Structure formats: C-alpha cells, structure tokens
Amino acid sequence: MKVKKTRPLGRPRRSDRTQPTSELIIQAATRLFIEYGYQNVSVDDVAKQCDLTKATVYYHYDSKARLFTKTMVQMMVRIRERINTMLQESIPLKTRLFNITKAHLEATVNFDMDGFMKGVDNALTPEQLEEITNAETAMYQTIRHAFVYAMEQKEIRHINPTFATHAYLSLLKAGNYRNESDHPDTIDETAKQIIQLLWQGLQPEEEI
Amino acid sequence: MKVKKTRPLGRPRRSDRTQPTSELIIQAATRLFIEYGYQNVSVDDVAKQCDLTKATVYYHYDSKARLFTKTMVQMMVRIRERINTMLQESIPLKTRLFNITKAHLEATVNFDMDGFMKGVDNALTPEQLEEITNAETAMYQTIRHAFVYAMEQKEIRHINPTFATHAYLSLLKAGNYRNESDHPDTIDETAKQIIQLLWQGLQPEEEI
Amino acid sequence: MKVKKTRPLGRPRRSDRTQPTSELIIQAATRLFIEYGYQNVSVDDVAKQCDLTKATVYYHYDSKARLFTKTMVQMMVRIRERINTMLQESIPLKTRLFNITKAHLEATVNFDMDGFMKGVDNALTPEQLEEITNAETAMYQTIRHAFVYAMEQKEIRHINPTFATHAYLSLLKAGNYRNESDHPDTIDETAKQIIQLLWQGLQPEEEI
Amino acid sequence: MKVKKTRPLGRPRRSDRTQPTSELIIQAATRLFIEYGYQNVSVDDVAKQCDLTKATVYYHYDSKARLFTKTMVQMMVRIRERINTMLQESIPLKTRLFNITKAHLEATVNFDMDGFMKGVDNALTPEQLEEITNAETAMYQTIRHAFVYAMEQKEIRHINPTFATHAYLSLLKAGNYRNESDHPDTIDETAKQIIQLLWQGLQPEEEI
DNA sequence: CATGAATGAGGCTTCATTCAT
DNA sequence: CATGAATGAAGCCTCATTCAT
Numbered sequence A, B, C, D: 001m002k003v004k005k006t007r008p009l010g011r012p013r014r015s016d017r018t019q020p021t022s023e024l025i026i027q028a029a030t031r032l033f034i035e036y037g038y039q040n041v042s043v044d045d046v047a048k049q050c051d052l053t054k055a056t057v058y059y060h061y062d063s064k065a066r067l068f069t070k071t072m073v074q075m076m077v078r079i080r081e082r083i084n085t086m087l088q089e090s091i092p093l094k095t096r097l098f099n100i101t102k103a104h105l106e107a108t109v110n111f112d113m114d115g116f117m118k119g120v121d122n123a124l125t126p127e128q129l130e131e132i133t134n135a136e137t138a139m140y141q142t143i144r145h146a147f148v149y150a151m152e153q154k155e156i157r158h159i160n161p162t163f164a165t166h167a168y169l170s171l172l173k174a175g176n177y178r179n180e181s182d183h184p185d186t187i188d189e190t191a192k193q194i195i196q197l198l199w200q201g202l203q204p205e206e207e208i
Numbered sequence E: 001c002a003t004g005a006a007t008g009a010g011g012c013t014t015c016a017t018t019c020a021t
Numbered sequence F: 001c002a003t004g005a006a007t008g009a010a011g012c013c014t015c016a017t018t019c020a021t
Helices: A021-036 A043-050 A054-060 A064-088 A093-106 A126-152 A161-179 A187-202 B021-036 B043-050 B054-060 B064-088 B093-106 B126-152 B161-179 B187-202 C021-036 C043-050 C054-060 C064-088 C093-106 C126-152 C161-179 C187-202 D021-036 D043-050 D054-060 D064-088 D093-106 D126-152 D161-179 D187-202
Strands: none
Touching: A021 A043, A021 A054, A021 A064, A043 A054, A043 A064, A064 A093, A064 A126, A093 A126, A093 A161, A093 A187, A126 A161, A161 A187, A161 B161, A161 B187, A187 B161, A187 B187, B021 B043, B021 B054, B021 B064, B043 B054, B043 B064, B064 B093, B064 B126, B093 B126, B093 B161, B093 B187, B126 B161, B161 B187, C021 C043, C021 C054, C021 C064, C043 C054, C043 C064, C064 C093, C064 C126, C093 C126, C093 C161, C093 C187, C126 C161, C161 C187, C161 D161, C161 D187, C187 D161, C187 D187, D021 D043, D021 D054, D021 D064, D043 D054, D043 D064, D064 D093, D064 D126, D093 D126, D093 D161, D093 D187, D126 D161, D161 D187
C-alpha cells in the first residue's frame, strides 16, 4: 500500500511541523528559561532544542533579552487566561481557587517571578523589564479582582487585596515542597491544605 | 623606552581593617549573591567590592562554587540562630512569629532558596549542594519544631507541620510586595496582615 | 566622550585563502605543538599564527586537548603513510630504510612521542590518549611489519621485531645531534651512519 | 626501657630529617620534574611534596627556573659520576656498556634531555640553559671518551664518536618500550638485545 | 628559616552577537 | 528562511613571584 504522496513543490515545510519557527523557538525557550533561568540558558541551547542554529534564532529575535521578554510575556498571558477562565465559573470563590491551585500544582511550571528575575534585570532594557512587569501585573490583577469582588460580597473579610493576591500565590509555591515531607501528600491533599489555610485566614476575624 | 614600573607584589601592609580578609570576602559575597544571584556575580565583582584582586579571593576560597556554598551556609546558619533565639522567648507563638516576621521584613535579605538555586545546582558539586540543603533544612526544622509543639499544645490545629513551615515562609516572601501596592503599608502593618492570615488559617477548622 | 568604535563582528569576507580554516588551524597547531610542546603553546598562540582569534579556534575545535589530539593523530597518520609508501618499494630493506632515514632527517619533524607526551596525559581524556596511542602504534606497526618480513626472508637475524622497530626509531632521533658535532655531517652521511650501525647490528650474530 | 632522650634545646631540627631543607627541595623537585616535566610541575607542587610552603622554596631558590637548573645539573652530574665509575672498570667495553645499560633500565629515570627540554628553553635564561647544556655535554663526553679510546684500541670500528654516543643513548631509550611487547622481556634480556645490536653495529664493516 | 597573604599576568573556555552567503 | 563562520568581551582559574612578619 505504498502510495507515493504527491509532494508539494518548492521548499518543503521543515519536517511536518505546522508551527511557524518563531513559535517553535518560543516554546523551547519557555521550557528552558523556566527550568534553568535566564543566565543558565544560552541562545545556542535554545537553538539546539529546536534543531536550528543560533543564527536562525537571531533571525527571528534580535537578542536574547528580547526572546526572553517575549517568552515571559507570552507565558504570563497564557497563565492569566487560564486563571481568568477558571475564575469565571459560577461556583464559590473557594472552589474556584481550589481548582486553580490544583491546576497549578499539576503543571510543573513554577512561576515564581520574584526569584526568577533576580539579576536578570541588568540584562534587560527598561522597556523590556516594563513589558514583563506589566504582564506580571495583569496576571495578578485578575486574581486581585476576584478578591475585591469577594470582599464586596462579604465572602471574605476586608483585607488589602494586593496582599491577598500575593499571599495566595506564595502559598501556591509552598505547595512545591510537598514531596520532601515524610509522607508525601497527593496534589489533591496539598491543594486542600493550601485552600484550607488561605480561606480560613481570609474569614472575618473573630476574637483572635 | 618602555620602563616597566616596578609593581608592588607580595603582601601589602595590613590596612587598619580589623576583620580577617576571608570574612570580608564572605560578607561582600553574601550581599552580592543575595542581591544578584549566583550567575550574575563574578568572582571579580566580589573582589572589587573588597578592594582586593580576584587572585586573593581564590587564595581564600578555591572556587566560586565553594565560596558560594560557604556564603549560603553561613547565612542560613545565622538566620537559623536568629530565628531560634526569637522562638525561645516565653510568649505566645503568634507573637513570636510576629516578631520574626517583622525582623525579616526589616532585613533586606530575602531567603527564597527555591528560586534562588534555580540553575545553580549545575555549578555545584553534589557535596556542596548537600551542604546547602542541609543548612536550609536545619533552618526549616527550627520553625517546624515550633509548629509541632504548638500543635501538641493545641495552640494551632492539626496540620502537616512541614507544610505549615513552608506556608509561613512563603507568606513572609509575600510581604515583599507591600511596596507596589497603591498605598504602601508599613512593615508593622504588613507583618500584622501576614500573621493575621496565617494564624487564622491555622486555627481549628470550624464549619467552613 | 568615549566613542565606541563600531567593531566589525560577524563573518569577514573570505580572504583569498584556499585552505579551509580548520585545516589552517591544524597546520599551525602542528608546527607549534611539535616545536614547543603542548604546555608551552597556548590556544592564543595558535590563533595568532593563523591570524584568527582564539574564539575562532574554539569554533572549530572544542578544546585545546581535542585540537592537540586531532593534530597528533593527523600527523602520525601522515608519517605512517609516507613511511608505508617508502616501504612498499621493491628494493632491499636496507635501502628502503636508508631512504626513510634521509627523508626523516630532512623533515624538521621529530616524532619523539615518548618525551613529547610527558605530563600531557593529565590534560587529555582517556579517550583522547587512546586515540593518540592508537595512531602511534599503527605507525610503529608499519615498520615492525617490515622487520618481521625481513626476518622471515632471513634478510636480518632473528630478533624481537618490536625492539627492532623502537631501536630504529631511536637511532633516527640520534641523527638530530649531527649538528653539534665538531664537523657537522651532511644528512646523507648521517643517514649512512645510522643505517650502517643498524643494519650491521641486525645481521646474524657470529662469534661476537 | 623508656629512656627520655635529652632533647637539644632551641629550635628542633625539622622532624628527624638530617638533610638540609635545600637538599630536600632538590630531591622532590627532581622527582617531579622528571616525572611530569617543567611546565607541569608548579612551585607549589614541589613545596607540598616537601611539606613546606611555596615561600620557603623561594627562600632557598630564587626562581623556578633556577631550581630547575640546579635540579637538572645535579642530576646529570650524578648520572655522569655513576656512568664514569662503571666505565672505569677493567673489563671489556662491551661488558661495561652492558652493565650501564642494565643500571639504566633498572632506574626509572629516563634522561631523555631532548624531548625533556622542549619548550623549556623559553623559560630559562641563556645562562641557565648553558649550565644545563654543559652538564649534559659533560655527561656525554664521558661516554664519548670511552668510544674514542675503544676506537684507538681497535675494539670498535672507526666511527664518529659523538654519533656513537648518541646512538647508544638513543638505544637506551628504546629499552623503555620492552613492556608493550607481546612477551615482555626482562631487563636483562632487553639489555642484552641493546648491547648485541649496538656492539655488532660497531664492529668493523665487512662486505655488508 | 619559614610562612601567610597578596597580586599581575596569562591561560582555557563560553557566549551574545554579527555578517556574508 | 536559514546557516556557517567569526569575534570581542568576559568569566573561571592557576601560577610565579613578592613582601611583611
């Protein structure tokens, strides 16, 4: 049953990839930057991951800094979208946060922008730094907004919503340590622990 | 007619410094590594900070990796001691944690080992990595112990103490964002917010 | 007002060189390593000889050790080929050896692997060392084979052929000293002396 | 029978060494330089071998080059003396050479000055180089003299004595390869092979 | 005698970036 | 689009050497 596929003339699309090269690069870059950090990933590493050469990467992105910026922004936009979607559901905020928490723990991605950007700022132009910060902030705003609304609905107590946001995100990160524990918890259990702590902590203060 | 200036080699007259050079180096290194991260600090940077030459740094520490290790371990030992001292006081745990929180927010140090070690592990030998991890763990244990004890005293609800520890440390980090907020909180207020959230979250769960 | 001259980066117009750069490098490296030894030749030296930068050398060969390995192997392969060719001729072995000797004395190359590799082994990986040793051995085998055959043909007396090989090569080296002598011999005379001594020494032992 | 040895007052001689430090250094240096070569041995290596510090080595010898020179010269003087002694015996030259050969093969020392000095000359002052060359030449002269005498006695054929000397020394070096052979020869056998080849090669030429 | 501390020079290697093809 | 070749800058580390003690 060997059917000779009629091959399109001209330069064949690189392998069977449907993705444009620039996207391919971003993807590899995302993975690498997230895993190893800006300084520990060379442009060559990214190129090799894509089975391309350094020069090709430079053809698509004029500098490592810009590639990084694009990468980070795109990633945060995606995360923001995902979070946003999950926050739209018509279920109690506590449940929505629980779902987000679980989703986050399932993903390996650990978007700890804080430690992540350590020292990187020197390598970026102010504009690039701002781009990233903006994307980061937008991501935060989504969550912050949910807290503000919940506050208005008296679902949670009065609290600085920015703090609440960062508190939540911090706790997410704490979830990564579940494995070291003596009896490693499942993702589900960990998510429960996080939400339990957070939610209880956000309730109206009593006599405490 | 190039006259080679006789350069001053050898050991220079000891300046009026009281600190031994090795300590001086560690101090500068601590500051730099903490602020910029391992990869973004060159041995030359450290040397310059001390007004020494690279070679001198290498005289005292055989490699950048070892310098880093020494630096991190020493730092964590100090933090652990400080925390330990504050945990010994005979006042309610909530108050002790509040004090620690305030002290942490006052210090610029941001011991977020997680993001901090990103990619660094490749640069360290397994032994060095272990040294650091051990110091880190010891630091955590101190806090964990306090939680275990509080649990026994029914001061807080039953909870995985390791998780409680990481949750607390995570929240500490969330405190760093206070400045971005629209109306920047004082350290005192931030500490209160953190402890309020944490402590409430650690209380016996009710009907929530 | 420091004006940073725009420096010419990137690939320069290919000069009128016909040789590929990688060959050019090997050639310069061969000359330098042979003349000064591994430790006394820096990668920069090689680069300068080629009118290239160090980085370019590293573009073609990942490390000094590998460059050295390639260099040595290639050299020994060439020598082996040359020797092999001269050994194929249908003339008495004594004459063939005489020709080889003359050719060797004419070349400046002094393939004394023994002293040459002193201390170098620490700088090479076991694989690299093996590569070199293999090339060396192959070179020796060629000569050894000729002696084995000559022995079978009773052209020379029974003798350990490996020893005969090394003895011959050693004597070649002795030829380098001809210049110090009071009345420096010509290459031709020196070759004659060497072959005379060797050949006579390889004849059937009599009453001696 | 514990007798408390009356310990001499004052600074005790460093351990039980009788040797002056300067000799100790030379000894270690000899071993190291011979084994690894000039460039591969650092002053620190020498110091550590002696359980001293670099500074102490510099106290005794003002530079690495001078230390090397002293080391080499002393070594060659010793070798020359040893050879000289063995050449004085009242037995046939062939036997004396056989004895020397055996002695050389027994010692690990491989005084192949040729490959040994490769590239080192750049590190030495002309005077130092000359010192070494002189010692080397003196060593050669001793052997050369024996050949000259043997020639006069018609014990060997007429031949350039300098060549004969270098030929002999070269063959000595060939002896180091005995181990690689398929059936490794003993030192005695190897010495016999060498002398057999050499001696036969030095006999009056016949019709060959 | 001996040494601890310091240093300039230089060597190996990586990397972001550029340019001609 | 893609790439091979090249480069300056910078980073890690070693080492011969010096000097105050």
